[in-house]
Amino acid sequence: MNKQHNDLANCIRFLSADAVQKANSGHPGMPMGMADVAVVLFKNFLKFNPKNPDWLNRDRFVLSAGHGSMLLYSLLYLTGYKSISLNSIKKFRQLNSICAGHPEYHPRTGIETTTGPLGQGIANAVGFAVAEEILKKKLGKEIVNHKTYVLAGDGCLMEGISHEAMSLAGHLKLKNLVMLFDNNSISIDGPTSLAVSDNFKKRFESYGWEYILINGHNEKEIFNALKKVQNAKKPTVISCKTKIGYGSPNKSGQSSSHGSPLGLDEIKLVRKALNWSHKPFHIPNKILNEWKEIGKKGVLLENKWNKIYKKKKKKIDKFLKNNFTKALKEEKKNAVKKIKSLATRKSSELTLNALTKENNTLIGGSADLAGSNNTKTKHHKIIKPGEFNGDYIHYGVREHAMSGIMNGLALHSNFIPYGGTFLIFSDYCKPSIRLSALMQQRVIYVMTHDSIGLGEDGPTHQPIEQLSGLRSIPNLNVFRPGDRMETIECWELALKNSKSPSILSLTRQNLDPIRKKYSNINKCSFGAYEVLRTSKKISLTILASGSEVNLAIETSHKLAKDKIYSKVISMPCQDLFDQQSGSYKKKILGESQIRISIEAASTDCWKKYIGFDGLAFGIDTFGKSAPYKDIYKYFGLTAENIAKQTKRLIKNQT
Numbered sequence: 001m002n003k004q005h006n007d008l009a010n011c012i013r014f015l016s017a018d019a020v021q022k023a024n025s026g027h028p029g030m031p032m033g034m035a036d037v038a039v040v041l042f043k044n045f046l047k048f049n050p051k052n053p054d055w056l057n058r059d060r061f062v063l064s065a066g067h068g069s070m071l072l073y074s075l076l077y078l079t080g081y082k083s084i085s086l087n088s089i090k091k092f093r094q095l096n097s098i099c100a101g102h103p104e105y106h107p108r109t110g111i112e113t114t115t116g117p118l119g120q121g122i123a124n125a126v127g128f129a130v131a132e133e134i135l136k137k138k139l140g141k142e143i144v145n146h147k148t149y150v151l152a153g154d155g156c157l158m159e160g161i162s163h164e165a166m167s168l169a170g171h172l173k174l175k176n177l178v179m180l181f182d183n184n185s186i187s188i189d190g191p192t193s194l195a196v197s198d199n200f201k202k203r204f205e206s207y208g209w210e211y212i213l214i215n216g217h218n219e220k221e222i223f224n225a226l227k228k229v230q231n232a233k234k235p236t237v238i239s240c241k242t243k244i245g246y247g248s249p250n251k252s253g254q255s256s257s258h259g260s261p262l263g264l265d266e267i268k269l270v271r272k273a274l275n276w277s278h279k280p281f282h283i284p285n286k287i288l289n290e291w292k293e294i295g296k297k298g299v300l301l302e303n304k305w306n307k308i309y310k311k312k313k314k315k316i317d318k319f320l321k322n323n324f325t326k327a328l329k330e331e332k333k334n335a336v337k338k339i340k341s342l343a344t345r346k347s348s349e350l351t352l353n354a355l356t357k358e359n360n361t362l363i364g365g366s367a368d369l370a371g372s373n374n375t376k377t378k379h380h381k382i383i384k385p386g387e388f389n390g391d392y393i394h395y396g397v398r399e400h401a402m403s404g405i406m407n408g409l410a411l412h413s414n415f416i417p418y419g420g421t422f423l424i425f426s427d428y429c430k431p432s433i434r435l436s437a438l439m440q441q442r443v444i445y446v447m448t449h450d451s452i453g454l455g456e457d458g459p460t461h462q463p464i465e466q467l468s469g470l471r472s473i474p475n476l477n478v479f480r481p482g483d484r485m486e487t488i489e490c491w492e493l494a495l496k497n498s499k500s501p502s503i504l505s506l507t508r509q510n511l512d513p514i515r516k517k518y519s520n521i522n523k524c525s526f527g528a529y530e531v532l533r534t535s536k537k538i539s540l541t542i543l544a545s546g547s548e549v550n551l552a553i554e555t556s557h558k559l560a561k562d563k564i565y566s567k568v569i570s571m572p573c574q575d576l577f578d579q580q581s582g583s584y585k586k587k588i589l590g591e592s593q594i595r596i597s598i599e600a601a602s603t604d605c606w607k608k609y610i611g612f613d614g615l616a617f618g619i620d621t622f623g624k625s626a627p628y629k630d631i632y633k634y635f636g637l638t639a640e641n642i643a644k645q646t647k648r649l650i651k652n653q654t
Contacts, residue, residue, distance in 0.1 A: 005219050007287045008043070009035040010276050011078055013247060016070035017270065018280040019092040019099070021261045026093060026101065029244035029257035030068030030153060033216070034182050037151075037240050038075060040222040041180070042294055045230070047146060049298030050080040053108045056413065057305055058298070059146045060112050060128045064121025065153035065182060066102040067259065073099045076110045078288070079295030083109035090281060105411070105439040113411055114439050117431050119159030122179070123401050125150035126169045127408015129177040129235075131415055133388035134363070139316055142308050146176065147229075153182045154192045157200075161431075164401030169235050170208025173386045177235040178226075179209075182216070184244040190255045204237045216240030247274045320414040322361055327354045328492045335484045336518045344506040344546070345448040347487035349374035355491075356380060356391070363409055365393035366420035366446075367402050372508075373420030373448045399425045403432030403445070410441040416495065418444035422454075423463040423505055426470060436501040437475040443501040444494045450480065450505040451600040452632065453547055458625030468602040470503055477575045480505040480599075481524070482549035485515040486572050489524035493576070507547045509628055514549055514570060527577025528569050528588050532556055535565035540646065541591060542568045543609055544598040551632075552598050554639040555646070562643075564650060567591070574605065594653065596646055600637055615649055617642050 012035040020026035042048075047059040063072045070092065076084040083098060083106065091097040098106065102116030112128075115121040128148040135144040156162055169177055183200070185192045204211045210232060214221040222240070229236045245257025247270045262270065271277065278284060283291075309316070331354040335347075342350075355362060356379040370376040381390035395402040399421050406417035426433065426447055436443040452462045470478050477500050479490035487506070494502035514531050515523075523529045528543070532553050540559065544552035552568045559566055569588055571577060577585070589595065589609060596615040597606035603616035610616060617637060624631050632638060636645075 002219070004290065005036070005039060006274075008039045008290060010274055011283050011287060011291065012038060012071060012074045013274065014271070014276055014278070015074040015077070015089060015281065015283075017262055017267050019070050019089050021264065021267060022090060022280070023093040024261055026070065026261065027067040027259050028070070028262055029186070030065055030182060031071035031074065032246045032248070032257070033184050033242040033244045034068065034071060034151065034180070034240070035246070036217050036219065037180055037222050037242070038071060040219060041149065041226060042075060042079060044223060045226050046149065047298065047301055049302045050082070050110070050295045051299055052302060053081060053083070053110045055298075055302050057144055057146050060125070060148040060412070062112055062115070062121045062125045062128065062148065062150040063103055064115055064119065064125070064150050064156045066115030066121065068153070069099070069101065069103050072103055072111065078283075078291035080292050081110045083111070086281060113407065114435050117435070118153070118155040119161040119165075120404050120432065120435060121150055122152055122156055122162050123165040123404025123432065124408035124411065125177060126165045126174065126401070127405040128412050129169065129174040130172065130383070130388070130393070130405065131409050131412035132176055133174065134383070135413060137388045138319055139312065143312060143316065147178055148176060149178045149180060151180045151182060154185065154187055154196070157181070158196060161400045161404055164398035165404060166204070166207045166209065168396065168398060168401060168405070171385055172383070173208070173233070174235045175232045178229050178232075179235070179237045181237050181239045182242055183239045184242045186244045186253065186255050186258060188255060188258050200239060208234055210234055210236040211239065212236065213239045214241070216242035217246065249273055319359065320361060322414070322416065324355060324360070324492070324495050327358060328488060330354060331488050332485065333518055335488060336516060339513050339516055341510040341512050342484050343508055343510050344481050344483070344487045345374045345508060347481070347484035348446060348491065348504060348506055349377065350484070351488050351491045353377045353379065361415045363391050363393065363415050363417045365395050365402060365418070367395045367399045367425070368397045369421055370394070372422070373446055375418065375420035375446050395419065399428035400432060403429040403436070406443045407432055407436050407439065407441055410436070410443050411439070416442055416444065418446055420446035420448065422461060423447035423450040423466050424461050426463070426466050426503070430469070433470070433476065433501065434473055437473050440475060440499040441501060442498050445501065445503045446506065447503055448506045449508045451507070451547060452619065452623045452635070453507055453509040453600065453628045455628035455631065456625055459622040462623035463601065464619055464622060465602045467505065467599070468605045471574055471605050475500050476503065477501070477573055478503045478505060479524070479573050480546035481572050482546050482570050483511055483514040485513070486524055486570065489522045490572055492522055493525055493573075505546060509547065511547055512550050514553070524572045525576065526580060526584065527573045527575065528571035530567050530588070531570045532568040534560040534567075538565045538567050539592055539594060539650070540564060540566035541589065541595040542566050542598065543571050543595060543606065544568065545571050546599070548598040548600055548637070551637065551639060551642070555598070555642045558639050558643045559646060562647065564647065594650060596642070598637070598642065600632070600635075613653065615645060617645070
């Protein structure tokens, strides 16, 4: 390798080693090992513009092996991104530094996605690649035609999400997707042979990927491999055999360089071994200018692209602009014209039918449950292998990958992805759901069969603790509508909130309509609101969500016969209710001293509303396999039992 290449690579190595050492925390090994690959990629192939990090047609670089974050921060600083300064790198892993321990997504910074949980970046990259293909079909390849590069490590490829995502990517023939596999055979516990004996070549080829094996420290081999993938016909893995902690006399190729600082004495030895005499964090101007010149190339590329973009700007803006107001308003009017008992999953389908009539950036899908989730409408066109003139993805039984891919779709441009599965399988989706909340991405998760109401499938499929767990995630709106009108309004809220993901928790069983009159006001936006009152003066407040609002209404009427008057509060979204003013909360909760809650799930998230003296009717064990009405009766979720228990409560408190 020539001196210039070595100098450029050593910038990455020593910025990484020194930053980790200064923080006394981090992972120096991967950046040191993959520096050669990164130099060749950024210098010769990657299409990017530090002056405009959000350039639509830039190549995406995703660091799935997020623990090696100093590789990314070094590259962003060296190539001239304003987001990362030398001072930022000196504050690596410190409070409020953009150089966090693992990359955290920030718009216009060059940090394309949040990674750290291994394998997530692979799924995000698949989402980027799908988005690129869709946009290319919609807008033309002169406007959108770029690569997505994802750097993944041994750990990423051990995670199940990698199998799911790579399998789908191969099936779809995502030719502009390139994985740079840091094949160093080292994990935190030691050599990967402790746990893995995969034949990577056979594994990747079985997915429908091209496989190229190279020496990750040989500049020529790296260049030739990257040149080859520029005209790929399918996704490609470049397996880069590297030495973790490259240049360290005592720790290279060892797990000791993976997740701990090298130590001052060892870094001195690395400097000697790599002929780098410069002080920590010092990059000679000559080498730094060479890096800056690499960054400047993208300005010319974007300027050339802008000439074409300006001619098609109206078409592009029209495509990327969403306006759902008219469709949703009409759907609300239809809901009061045709009042009937419906499952909220069906109400969701009717809403989607209205939304997908018009051009927008909604991209639907389901994890092999389209007919059960009701996520696929008659207006959808299916995305197929090599055919991307569509707006619906069959993800297969790949819940985790689906969620990670949807994050990539949302991050790429203005797409609004939604994907369906059963609520119980949110457990398979949760790491990606959590990241969509952390990144403030508008991703919509359609979760049906949301309670014991699914019946005969039994406790393995009946969600009990899932709602409570999902509600505990910050910046995630969990919607559980109780009828068609509420379902429309919850969809509206999910679509309008561009800074939060949403869960739509929907029933399998039919529900009687709660609201039969049209209203311009989105009542669900308050999180909770009154739907019934049996007297002007009440002594009891009944809180419920989703399918149990009907049960609450029935209970309220039953109690009224015994002159116990109450109001029923539908609470489709606890998260939104918690954001309301103190006066509104007092209006909903403060009118009566006695409050009860009804929800066919874990009761713990209701206790903050009903207080110590209230009663929470729900299920704090696993469910049962039987017709759903029998299960509701078994668990005491009937108007008769709830009324009986409530009367006893009132008697004891008076």
